[in-house]
Amino acid sequence: MSADAAPATTTAPAAFRVTPEAWKRLPRMEEYPASDGYIADVYENPEGSRMCSGFFELKHTDEPLVYDYEYDEMKVVLEGEFLLTNIDTGQAMVAKAKDAIFFPKGSRIAFSTPSYALAFYAGDRDATLL
Template identity: 75%
Template sequence: MTTEATTEASTGTTPFRVTTDAWKGLPFMEEHPDNKGYIGDVYENPKGSRMCSGYFELHHTDEPLVYDYGYDEMKIVVEGEFLLRNVDTGQEMVAKARDAIFFPKGSRIAFSTPSYALAFYVGDRDSTLL
């Protein structure tokens, strides 16, 4: 649910937004049918912004979910932990709750988790690239 102030008409400024429970009921990542990944934008280029943001949820599976980044993205781990591996360079790291992550454009990242992880992301992309 998005709540938006109604001051735009009276002040000429774009109001800020607050969205409640946007992490609930995320759509299944159908392009990765062997994984238990869920993702959804909360804000898709609002008011012409270059940015999109939303939530990414992953449950444990035997194989990692590999995602190709055609744009720069940052994530904040909200819950759980992600095991991250750059499939091209072999770099491996663990990101836990409250950690910040940056993926540069062109990265191919293998995501896995020992049990569950939830992250909030912001990407410098058009909404059609999710």
């Protein structure tokens, strides 16, 4: 290294995070009063990331919860099962525990469940879009 060169600086990588029991006590989705859905981000754009992630819980009701995706999202079903219908295409599928789901931006999805379902999600979005 020459006398004129500045010493290299190093930045420590950000620490990883563990948030125990983040799926408990999720707030109700008040904007969907006919549905019994609960959702919360656990991590909102952490360390400047483009992603948000959290938990979505749904209990059986007669009306499905219809969600318009303004961003790409992936879900993994942890418990129960979701009955999923794309409002625009009519595509219908069942996603059960341990199934992975991808919803492309622009999808309008009707969520229902015969009894109960819990999922973890990660979305390519700003925290303000939930």
